Amino acid sequence: MPRRVRISYYNTWAQGLEDAAAYVARVPTLDLRPLVSNPNDAALLRKARLDCDWFGENARCFAAMTHPGIEFLPAWVCGVAGIAELGARPAAAGEERWFITMGQQPQSMGAVAGKAFALLARAGFRHFYYAFDEASRRMPCFPEIAPHLDILIHDELPLAEPGAGRLPAKCRRIHRSWVANVVPFAPPFNETPEERILFLSSALGLTPQRARQIAFLSGKLKDRFIPSYDHSPAEGERRVLNRYKVGLCPEGRMFATPAMSATHTDRPFWTGCLGMVPVSEDSRAGGRLEELHQAGLIVRYPYGDLKALADACERALALPSNERRRIYEHFNRYETVGNVVAEAIFAAGG
Numbered sequence: 015m016p017r018r019v020r021i022s023y024y025n026t027w028a029q030g031l032e033d034a035a036a037y038v039a040r041v042p043t044l045d046l047r048p049l050v051s052n053p054n055d056a057a058l059l060r061k062a063r064l065d066c067d068w069f070g071e072n073a074r075c076f077a078a079m080t081h082p083g084i085e086f087l088p089a090w091v092c093g094v095a096g097i098a099e100l101g102a103r104p105a106a107a108g109e110e111r112w113f114i115t116m117g118q119q120p121q122s123m124g125a126v127a128g129k130a131f132a133l134l135a136r137a138g139f140r141h142f143y144y145a146f147d148e149a150s151r152r153m154p155c156f157p158e159i160a161p162h163l164d165i166l167i168h169d170e171l172p173l174a175e176p177g178a179g180r181l182p183a184k185c186r187r188i189h190r191s192w193v194a195n196v197v198p199f200a201p202p203f204n205e206t207p208e209e210r211i212l213f214l215s216s217a218l219g220l221t222p223q224r225a226r227q228i229a230f231l232s233g234k235l236k237d238r239f240i241p242s243y244d245h246s247p248a249e250g251e252r253r254v255l256n257r258y259k260v261g262l263c264p265e266g267r268m269f270a271t272p273a274m275s276a277t278h279t280d281r282p283f284w285t286g287c288l289g290m291v292p293v294s295e296d297s298r299a300g301g302r303l304e305e306l307h308q309a310g311l312i313v314r315y316p317y318g319d320l321k322a323l324a325d326a327c328e329r330a331l332a333l334p335s336n337e338r339r340r341i342y343e344h345f346n347r348y349e350t351v352g353n354v355v356a357e358a359i360f361a362a363g364g
Contacts, residue, residue, distance in 0.1 A: 017364045018108050021076045021089040022100055022139070024115045026122040027066040031096035031103070034077040034089035041070035042250070067249040071195045072116060075352040078197045083360050094123055097130050101137040110364055112164075113139040114355065117146060118153045128158030140164040140362075142355065146192045146280075150174040160185075165358050186362055191302060193354055194283035198346040201253040203289040205335060211260040211327050212290070213241040214281050223318065224264055230320045231262075235327065253288065259338070260330040261285030262293045282312055286345030289338055291330040295323070311341050 021034075027049065028037060046062045047053035077089040087109065092100050105111055113134050120143070123130050131141060142165045143149075150156050150173040160180040167188045172178070181187070213228060231239045240258065247255065255261070263281035282292035282303060293313045294303055307314040315326040347353065 016083055016085040017110055017360075018085045018087055018106075019359060020087040020105075020109050020111045021079065022111065022113050023073050023076050023089060023091050024093070024097075024113065024119060025069050025073060025091055026093055026119050027069055028073075028091045028093035029095045031090055031092040031099045034073050034091045037091040038070055038074045038077060041067060041073075064248065068195065069116070069119075071249050072351060075195050075197055075350065076114060076355065079352040079356045081356040081360050084356065086356075097123075097133070101133045101139075105138055111137075111139045112142050112359060114142045114144065115159075116144045118149060120159055121153050121155050123155065125155075127155035128162075131159045131162040135162045142359065143167070144351070144355065145169070150177045165362055167354070167358070186358070188358060190354070192280040192283065193349045193351050194280055194287045194345065195351045196284050196287040196346070198287075198350050198353060201256055201288045203339060203342050204256045207259040207290070208257055209331055210238050210240055210258045211235065211262050211293070211331065212255060212258040213239065213262045214247075214264075214285070227264065227320065227323060231324065231327065234324050238331070239327075252284065255285075256288040256290060258290060259333075260293055260327065261288070261290040262327065264295055282306075283345060283349045286311065286341050287350060289342040291333050291338060291341060293326050293330050309344075310337070311344050 022031075023034060025037075027041075027044070027046075044066060046059060046066060050058055050062050052058055073089070073091050079086050079089075087106075090100070100113075113131075120127050120131075135141065141159070141163045143159070143163050144167045145153075146167075146169055147153070148170050149168065150170060156177040157180050160177045161182055163181060163185045165186045165188070166181065167190050169189075169191045171189060173181075173187075211231070213231065228241050232241070261281065263279065263285060282294050285292045291313060292311075293315070295317045296304065296314050303312055303314065306312040313326045313330045315322040
């Protein structure tokens with residue numbers, strides 16, 4: 015018989031304990047002004063909205079998880095205010111419960127993080143921490159929550175002491191970075207996209223290197239090149255980007271540090287889920303994107319090489335529909351957060 019699994023997802027933008035589907039439905043209408051340091055700062059509110067929506071999409075993914083060996087019960091979501099209620103809620107007969115945290119959000123619990131994780135462990139919850147940041151180095155509460163973890167997905171190698179030394183022997187450690195927070199196959203495949211390249215830049219990271227890339231490609235590709243300067247598109251707007259054939263996703267985000275040099279952003283992954291051809295420069299050590307490049311699922315080019323960048327863009331534009339569909343199928347089946355988490359929970363056993 016399939017295991018009966020209940021997911022409870024911790025999200026700092028949530029408040030008390032509630033049904034995940036209900037939370038996801040009201041995310042677009044949440045008033046974030048009471049939740050930011052300066053509610054009169056329009057730029058800060060925009061960043062808060064992007065962050066809230068991004069983590070809201072994670073909740074949507076966890077609520078929609080499927081696996082042939084697991085019956086997923088309706089998922090829950092809670093913030094700090096819901097931890098005590100979650101720990102007090104009794105489990106149904108045969109219900110296996112998992113508490114999922116991500117990024118550096120456990121730090122929002124502050125000094126009580128370790129106690130909160132211990133409380134939930136005593137209540138029968140197993141802990142799944144998807145740390146796509148340098149959590150063991152940059153999150154002060156990591157040593158406090160480490161003894162309670164059952165699954166840890168992490169970017170960094172090696173994990174920093176003393177937190178790594180406090181992980182229990184039972185904890186399954188998986189070295190994997192970001193994937194797409196997309197419900198598999200929810201974005202439709204576009205058979206006839208515009209023969210254009212969307213450059214996913216960032217107002218927070220428009221470096222001189224990226225400025226050179228934009229200027230070069232604008233002159234080289236003319237109207238086939240569409241630069242975007244948003245840090246991240248709004249989640250509600252993301253799926254319509256499959257109107258374009260190619261997504262150019264420059265690297266960034268601490269790739270110069272030894273621990274993060276083989277990592278990446280999530281943009282190549284959700285562009286692949288949209289059926290776009292992901293194009294990305296190589297990070298210092300290659301990492302998982304190089305494996306995808308060798309499999310023909312992503313197009314890469316050497317850092318700083320503008321000619322190679324233009325060649326990569328032309329190769330991506332030339333890919334036929336059947337190759338784009340192969341990319342779409344792979345990313346939706348294997349590179350989404352729900353599928354990765356569901357498979358890891360299944361592998362961990364009941």
